[in-house]
Amino acid sequence: MLYFAIIMPVFLIYPYMIWMIIIVGILSQISIFMLSKWFNSMYASKGYEGFVEIFGERMVRLLAIIGIGFIFLKVIVIILGYIEVVRHFIFPSVNTNWMLLFILLICWYVASLGMAITIRFIVIAFLCTAWMLLLLLKLPFHSFASIHDLFPLIPYEWTMKSWKGVLFIWSAFSGPEYLVLLAPWFNKREKILKYMTIGNAFTIFEYLFIFIASLLFFGSHYLGENKLPVMEMIRYLQSPVFERIDMILISVYLFHFVFAISIFLLLFYGATRITLKKSKDQTTRLGFALSCAIFFICIMMSNELLWKKATNQNILLELEIWAGALTYLFVPLLLFISLKRKGRS
Amino acid sequence: MKHKHTKILFVIFVNLILLSGCSPIAEKxxxxxxxxxxxxxxxxxxxxxxxxxxxxxxxxxxxxxxxxxxxxxxxxxxxxxxxxxxxxxxxxxxxxxxxxxxxxxxxxxxxxxxxxxxxxxxxxxxxxxxxxxxxxxxxxxxxxxxxxxxxxxxxxxxxxxxxxxxxxxxxxxxxxxxxxxxxxxxxxxxxxxxxxxxxxxxxxxxxxxxxxTNNMEEQIYQLIGNDHFLKYFAIRDLSIVLGHVKANSQLNIDKSYSELNLNVQLNGRLDEIARKHNILTSDELSRFESEIESYLEKQTTQFIKKLQENKVDPLQFRKYTLKPFSKPLDEKEWLNRWELMKLKVDYDLKIQPLTDIKN
Amino acid sequence: MFRKRKCIGVRKRMENSTGKAPNTPIALEALRERIDNMEDAEVIEYQTQNNKIFVLIFIGTLIDKARLNEAVIEPLRLCNYENISACISVSKITDITTLEEAEKKLMLGAILLFDTIENQWCSVDLKDPTGRGIETSETETILYGAKDSFSENLEQNITLIRRRLPLTALKSEKFTVGSLTETKIVLMYIEGLTNPDFISIAREKIKSIDFDQILDSSQLAAFMEDHYHSVFPQFQHTDRPDVCAYALGVGKLTILVDNTPFALNAPINFFHLFQSPEDYINRWIVASFLRIIRYLSFMLSLLMIPLYVALTTHHYQMIPLQILFVLVETRSKLPLTPFWESFIMLVTLEVIKEASLRMPTKSGQTLGVIGGIVVGQAAVEAGFASQVLIVLVGISAIASFLVPNYLMTKATTLIQFMLLILASYLGVMGIFMGIILLFVHLNSLTSLKQPYFTPVSPFYGKDWLDLFIRGPLHWMKTRPEALHPLQKWRYSRRR
Incomplete structure (x- = not known):
C-alpha cells in the first residue's frame, strides 16, 4: 500500500524480516487465490446485484456501512501520511488543510469523470511512478554500503515488535480485496488470477527491494532512528540538474495517491447510496459533490484532532494496520465461504 | 452543459483567492x-x-x-x-x-x-x-x-x-x-x-x-580503511615515495575472536628514491619490497595497537565478524575482545619501477 | 516456422468478405455492387446511332474527363461500326474477362466499356496524367518524401488519395452540410478494414450538423468533436495525401471538405500529434530518436518556465550551487517576481510569434529576429528580466516548434500558462498537480468515441512499437490494435 511502502522499513528494521516479506507474500497469494474464485463466479459481473443475491439486501447494507468505516480509515491514513511527507520535505510551513483541499479537489475531478476512466488512470499512474524504483538501484553501490549490513539473516530473538512487523507486512499487502467492488468494470475476468499473481509478485519484489536498499543504506541500527527512511534515501540521491530530486519524486508520487483516493471516493459514494437505499436511482453530480464535501470535512477533522496530536503512537496508523490486515484476511475468506455454500445449496 | 460552467467559475474563484495573497505556504x-x-x-x-x-x-x-x-x-x-x-x-x-x-x-x-x-x-x-x-x-x-x-x-x-x-x-x-x-x-x-x-x-x-592520525597512520588508514587508494605514498623513514598505490586488504578474525589476520596486497610504482641506491635490478627491487613490507607491517601493527588501547575501531573490524547464519556478538563483548585481540599483519607489495630494470 | 502459411491478405479477405471467389467472370451487377458507396464512381448507359447500348463505368476523380468526351463518348456517339474498339480513337484498348481485372483497371484510372449486345467488356486507359497546380505542403514540410498536397478542389483531393489506394473497397460517401454554404463533404474509409463503428458514428455526427456556414474543415471538426471545451485537437488536420492514405490503411477514416486543403483524420490519439510523416521515411533508429526528441521538447516547452518559477519562488534548495549564485546575482536587481517576469516575457513571446505569422513572409523573418534579439536583449539590459529567463524562454519557444502539429503548439502555450500559475502557488508540487490534471483530462478525452490516450490507457502493448519509438516496419506486423480494424494483419502472407 502506498503510504506503507514509505514507512515500511521503520517497522521491519531487522534483516531477517526479508524472509518474512517473502513468507507473507506467499500467504497473500492464498488470499488472492480465494479472491480470483470470486471473480470467476457469475456473481462478480453483476456487481451490486451479485452481492444481494449472495448475502441478501439487508446484509449488503450492513456490510456497506462497515465498509464506509474501513474506506474512511484507509483514505485518512494515506492522504494525511502523504501530506505529512510533503510537509516534512517540501513545504515545512504549509497549512496541511489547504494541501488536503487541493489533493481532494484533484481527486474529485478525477472521480467525477466516472469509474471507467478512473480505473484507466492506473496505467498512467503506474508508468509515471514505477521508474522511481530504478533510482534506488544506485544506493547499494555507495562506498559505505556493505553486504555485512544485511547480516545476520536469521532471528535470534523474537519479540512483540517482530510480530508487529509481520502484521504490518500483511497489512501492507492488503488492497486487492477492494478489487471485488470493481469487478463489473473488468472485462477479462478469466485471466484475473494470472494478473493478480503478477501484481502480487511485483509487490513482493518492490517491498524486498525497498527494504534491502534501506538496510544497505542505513544499516539496521540507524534505520530505526529515521521516521521516513525511504524518503531520506531518495533525498540522498543527487541528480546533476536538480540537487534535491526528492521534491520532484514526492510530487510525482502524488499520481498514485490521486488514483487511490479517487477510487475510494467513488466507492464511498457507492456505499453511501447503498446504505441510503438509493442504489437504483440515477447518480447525481450534487450527490457526489456532497459526499466529497463530507469526505473533506471528516479528513480535516481527523487531521486536526488525531493526526496532528500524534507523536510516537499514531492511533490512526495503528488502527489502519489492523484494519488493513483484517479486511485482507476476512473479505476473501467471507466471499470464498459464501460462494462454496451457495454452490452446495 | 451547466456543470462545465460551474467548473470554470470554480477555477476562477480559487485563482482569485490565491492571487489575492491567501497562499497556503507561510514561508517565503x-x-x-x-x-x-x-x-x-x-x-x-x-x-x-x-x-x-x-x-x-x-x-x-x-x-x-x-x-x-x-x-x-x-x-x-x-x-x-x-x-x-x-x-x-x-x-x-x-x-x-x-x-x-x-x-x-x-x-x-x-x-x-x-x-x-x-x-x-x-x-x-x-x-x-x-x-x-x-x-x-x-x-x-x-x-x-x-x-x-x-x-x-x-x-x-x-x-x-x-x-x-x-x-x-x-x-x-x-x-x-x-x-x-x-x-x-x-x-x-x-x-x-x-x-x-x-x-x-x-x-x-x-x-x-x-x-x-599522524602522517604515516593517515596513509595506512587511507589504504586499508578508506577507498584503498593513494596517489603518493611517502615513506619518509625509508626515503621512498610510492605512486598510485592500490591496496587490497583481506581481513580474517578467528572464531574465538582472539586473533586478527590482516593481509594487505599493495600495487604501486616506485616514484622517487631519495637515498643512495644501486642501479635498479630485480634483486634490488625485491630488497626494496621486503624492506617496505616489514616497515609497513610494523607501522600498521603499531597503529592498530593504538586503536585498541583507545578502544576505538575506525576500520570497522566488527562487521567482518557478522555472518548470515550466526549470532553476532553484542557491543560490549566485542569491545572487550577487541582490546585483547592479537594482531597479525602481513603486507605483500608489488612495485613496478618507472624505468626498465636490469637483470 | 513450420506452420501453414495463412495466405490471406487485405485484398483477398475483402473479396472473401463479399462472398466472391477469385477469377469471377465479369458481370455488370457484381461490378455495381463493388462500386457501391463510392461517390465518384459513375455508371453511364449510352445508346449509339445504330441502337447499340453501351455501359461506361469509371471513377470520375481518376480519369481525364476532357479526353473521355473527346476520345470515347464523341466517337461512340457517331460510331457506325459493329465493333466498339474500332470506333474509339485511343491507343490502348484491352479486353477484360474477370472481375478482378476490371476492378484493378478501374481503380488505376481506366474506363470500362460494356457492350450489352455482344456481351463484351473492354477497358480504355484514360488516366488523368496531370498534377494540376498541386503544390507542396507548407504546414507539414518534410525533406524527403512526397511533396504533393491537397488543394481547395475536392475532386482533385479525392484523386490524390485514390491514386495511392487503388481499391474498390475505398469508399467515399458524400454529404452536404451548412444551410447557407451547402458544403460538400466526403467521408472516406476502406470497407472491410475500418471498424464500422467509426463509420456509423461519423455518419451520424455529420448528419446531425445543423449550422449555417461550414467553410473549413476545422469548423466541421468543431461540430464533430466529442469534447469541444478541450484545448487538444481531436481530429488530425493534414494537407498531405500520403498521411491520409496511411491513416486509411491502418483503419482510420478521412473526411474531406470542399474548398479546404485540409483533410481530417479520425479517430486519433494524443500521440499521433507527435508523429510526422517523415518518421516512416527515416531509418527506424533515427526516426525513433527524433520522435523521442519531440516528446522531450514537448515536455521542455511545457515545464521549463514553470520550473524556473517554482525553483526561484519556492525551492532554492534544488538549484545547483553554481547556478544559484548566478540566479541570485541576476535576480537581485529585478523589480518583478519570477512569476510576473516570466508571465510578461511569455506573453511578449506570443505576441512576437503571432505578429510574425501575420506578416508577409520576408518581413516576418525580420520581425522574428528583431523580436528575439532586440526585445530579449533590451529587456535584460533594462532590468526587466534576468538572462537566465531569456535563455529559458528562448529554448522553450524553439522546443515548442518541434511538435509537428501546429494546433498542438498553441495548446502547449495555454497549458504552460496554467502550469505557471500553479507553480507560483505551490512550486514543484503545483506543477505536478497540473500535470496530473492534464493527464486526467487527456485520459477522459475521446476522439470519435475512442479513448484519446489510447495505447497507454487503455493499454495496448503491441501499439507501443509505434508510439514513443517508431519500430522497424518489419516488426509492425499488425495494424494498431487500438483502432480495432477488421483485418489485423498487415502482411498478406504471414508465417
Whole structure:
C-alpha cells in the first residue's frame, strides 16, 4: 500500500524480516487465490446485484456501512501520511488543510469523470511512478554500503515488535480485496488470477527491494532512528540538474495517491447510496459533490484532532494496520465461504 | 452543459483567492530575498557556548564579509544572523559544517542532532574538524580570494569517494555512529592566519574526538580503511615515495575472536628514491619490497595497537565478524575482545619501477 | 516456422468478405455492387446511332474527363461500326474477362466499356496524367518524401488519395452540410478494414450538423468533436495525401471538405500529434530518436518556465550551487517576481510569434529576429528580466516548434500558462498537480468515441512499437490494435 511502502522499513528494521516479506507474500497469494474464485463466479459481473443475491439486501447494507468505516480509515491514513511527507520535505510551513483541499479537489475531478476512466488512470499512474524504483538501484553501490549490513539473516530473538512487523507486512499487502467492488468494470475476468499473481509478485519484489536498499543504506541500527527512511534515501540521491530530486519524486508520487483516493471516493459514494437505499436511482453530480464535501470535512477533522496530536503512537496508523490486515484476511475468506455454500445449496 | 460552467467559475474563484495573497505556504523562499548559506563554522564561544560564523553574502560580485554571533543554541545563531543582515539566511544549501577541535573533543552530538532535525539541511553535508582559528583565516584570505567558501566546497566534493583524503558527510557519520562498536571518523584541518591544510583523520569514540592520525597512520588508514587508494605514498623513514598505490586488504578474525589476520596486497610504482641506491635490478627491487613490507607491517601493527588501547575501531573490524547464519556478538563483548585481540599483519607489495630494470 | 502459411491478405479477405471467389467472370451487377458507396464512381448507359447500348463505368476523380468526351463518348456517339474498339480513337484498348481485372483497371484510372449486345467488356486507359497546380505542403514540410498536397478542389483531393489506394473497397460517401454554404463533404474509409463503428458514428455526427456556414474543415471538426471545451485537437488536420492514405490503411477514416486543403483524420490519439510523416521515411533508429526528441521538447516547452518559477519562488534548495549564485546575482536587481517576469516575457513571446505569422513572409523573418534579439536583449539590459529567463524562454519557444502539429503548439502555450500559475502557488508540487490534471483530462478525452490516450490507457502493448519509438516496419506486423480494424494483419502472407 502506498503510504506503507514509505514507512515500511521503520517497522521491519531487522534483516531477517526479508524472509518474512517473502513468507507473507506467499500467504497473500492464498488470499488472492480465494479472491480470483470470486471473480470467476457469475456473481462478480453483476456487481451490486451479485452481492444481494449472495448475502441478501439487508446484509449488503450492513456490510456497506462497515465498509464506509474501513474506506474512511484507509483514505485518512494515506492522504494525511502523504501530506505529512510533503510537509516534512517540501513545504515545512504549509497549512496541511489547504494541501488536503487541493489533493481532494484533484481527486474529485478525477472521480467525477466516472469509474471507467478512473480505473484507466492506473496505467498512467503506474508508468509515471514505477521508474522511481530504478533510482534506488544506485544506493547499494555507495562506498559505505556493505553486504555485512544485511547480516545476520536469521532471528535470534523474537519479540512483540517482530510480530508487529509481520502484521504490518500483511497489512501492507492488503488492497486487492477492494478489487471485488470493481469487478463489473473488468472485462477479462478469466485471466484475473494470472494478473493478480503478477501484481502480487511485483509487490513482493518492490517491498524486498525497498527494504534491502534501506538496510544497505542505513544499516539496521540507524534505520530505526529515521521516521521516513525511504524518503531520506531518495533525498540522498543527487541528480546533476536538480540537487534535491526528492521534491520532484514526492510530487510525482502524488499520481498514485490521486488514483487511490479517487477510487475510494467513488466507492464511498457507492456505499453511501447503498446504505441510503438509493442504489437504483440515477447518480447525481450534487450527490457526489456532497459526499466529497463530507469526505473533506471528516479528513480535516481527523487531521486536526488525531493526526496532528500524534507523536510516537499514531492511533490512526495503528488502527489502519489492523484494519488493513483484517479486511485482507476476512473479505476473501467471507466471499470464498459464501460462494462454496451457495454452490452446495 | 451547466456543470462545465460551474467548473470554470470554480477555477476562477480559487485563482482569485490565491492571487489575492491567501497562499497556503507561510514561508517565503523568493530567491532574491534570501541568502543561502553554504557553510557554518562553529567554535567555542567566550561567554556563550558557541561562536558561529558564516560568509555573507555567499555570492559573487557583492563584497563579502564574515558574520559572527555568539550563542548558546545553534538555531538561535541562525536567528542572530538574520537580525544582523538584510536578507534572510537560509540553510537549504548548507554544504559544510566546520567544527572546532575543542567542541569536537567535548562531543558533537547536540550539534548534530539539531542539524538532523532540520528537514532543509541535506544529509550530504560535509563534516570537518578544524584546529586553530578558522575565522581569522577567512578574514585574512577574503581579500585575496573572494569565493573561498565555494572553492572549499569543491575541494570536499572532489575528494569524495576517491581515497587520498578522508571526506565524510553527515549520513556516513550517522551510520557509523549508530553501528555498534564502529568509530566515526571526520577529517581534521588546521587553520592558521595564512594556511588551511589537511592534517589527518580524526577518530571519534561515540561523538567525542579521541585522536588525530599522524602522517604515516593517515596513509595506512587511507589504504586499508578508506577507498584503498593513494596517489603518493611517502615513506619518509625509508626515503621512498610510492605512486598510485592500490591496496587490497583481506581481513580474517578467528572464531574465538582472539586473533586478527590482516593481509594487505599493495600495487604501486616506485616514484622517487631519495637515498643512495644501486642501479635498479630485480634483486634490488625485491630488497626494496621486503624492506617496505616489514616497515609497513610494523607501522600498521603499531597503529592498530593504538586503536585498541583507545578502544576505538575506525576500520570497522566488527562487521567482518557478522555472518548470515550466526549470532553476532553484542557491543560490549566485542569491545572487550577487541582490546585483547592479537594482531597479525602481513603486507605483500608489488612495485613496478618507472624505468626498465636490469637483470 | 513450420506452420501453414495463412495466405490471406487485405485484398483477398475483402473479396472473401463479399462472398466472391477469385477469377469471377465479369458481370455488370457484381461490378455495381463493388462500386457501391463510392461517390465518384459513375455508371453511364449510352445508346449509339445504330441502337447499340453501351455501359461506361469509371471513377470520375481518376480519369481525364476532357479526353473521355473527346476520345470515347464523341466517337461512340457517331460510331457506325459493329465493333466498339474500332470506333474509339485511343491507343490502348484491352479486353477484360474477370472481375478482378476490371476492378484493378478501374481503380488505376481506366474506363470500362460494356457492350450489352455482344456481351463484351473492354477497358480504355484514360488516366488523368496531370498534377494540376498541386503544390507542396507548407504546414507539414518534410525533406524527403512526397511533396504533393491537397488543394481547395475536392475532386482533385479525392484523386490524390485514390491514386495511392487503388481499391474498390475505398469508399467515399458524400454529404452536404451548412444551410447557407451547402458544403460538400466526403467521408472516406476502406470497407472491410475500418471498424464500422467509426463509420456509423461519423455518419451520424455529420448528419446531425445543423449550422449555417461550414467553410473549413476545422469548423466541421468543431461540430464533430466529442469534447469541444478541450484545448487538444481531436481530429488530425493534414494537407498531405500520403498521411491520409496511411491513416486509411491502418483503419482510420478521412473526411474531406470542399474548398479546404485540409483533410481530417479520425479517430486519433494524443500521440499521433507527435508523429510526422517523415518518421516512416527515416531509418527506424533515427526516426525513433527524433520522435523521442519531440516528446522531450514537448515536455521542455511545457515545464521549463514553470520550473524556473517554482525553483526561484519556492525551492532554492534544488538549484545547483553554481547556478544559484548566478540566479541570485541576476535576480537581485529585478523589480518583478519570477512569476510576473516570466508571465510578461511569455506573453511578449506570443505576441512576437503571432505578429510574425501575420506578416508577409520576408518581413516576418525580420520581425522574428528583431523580436528575439532586440526585445530579449533590451529587456535584460533594462532590468526587466534576468538572462537566465531569456535563455529559458528562448529554448522553450524553439522546443515548442518541434511538435509537428501546429494546433498542438498553441495548446502547449495555454497549458504552460496554467502550469505557471500553479507553480507560483505551490512550486514543484503545483506543477505536478497540473500535470496530473492534464493527464486526467487527456485520459477522459475521446476522439470519435475512442479513448484519446489510447495505447497507454487503455493499454495496448503491441501499439507501443509505434508510439514513443517508431519500430522497424518489419516488426509492425499488425495494424494498431487500438483502432480495432477488421483485418489485423498487415502482411498478406504471414508465417
Amino acid at each position: 523562499n523568493l530567491i532574491e530575498e534570501i541568502a543561502p548559506v553554504t557553510f557554518w563554522s562553529i567554535q567555542k564561544g567566550e561567554d556563550e557556548k558557541y561562536r558561529m560564523s558564516t560568509l555573507i553574502p555567499p555570492l559573487v560580485k557583492e563584497h563579502k564579509r564574515l558574520l559572527t554571533v555568539q550563542v548558546d543554541l545553534l538555531k538561535e545563531g541562525m536567528k542572530g544572523f538574520n537580525l544582523k543582515y538584510y536578507r534572510e539566511l537560509k540553510v537549504g544549501q548548507l554544504r559544510m559544517l566546520l567544527i572546532s577541535e575543542e567542541i569536537a573533543k567535548e562531543g558533537i552530538n547536540p550539534l548534530i542532532d539539531t542539524i538532523l532535525t532540520d528537514p532543509d539541511i541535506s544529509k550530504r553535508l560535509y563534516l570537518a574538524v578544524v584546529r586553530g582559528n578558522f575565522d581569522e583565516y577567512i578574514n585574512n584570505q577574503l581579500k585575496m580570494q573572494e569565493d573561498l567558501d565555494y572553492y572549499l566546497y569543491r575541494m570536499f566534493k572532489h575528494y569524495e569517494n576517491q581515497g587520498k583524503l578522508t571526506i565524510i558527510n553527515l549520513h556516513q557519520f550517522m551510520k557509523t555512529l549508530h553501528s555498534p562498536a564502529h568509530s566515526p571518523v571526520v577529517p581534521v584541518f588546521e587553520a592558521s592566519d595564512e594556511n588551511f591544510q589537511y592534517l589527518g583523520t580524526g577518530i571519534f569514540s561515540n561523538d567525542k574526538l579521541i585522536e588525530t
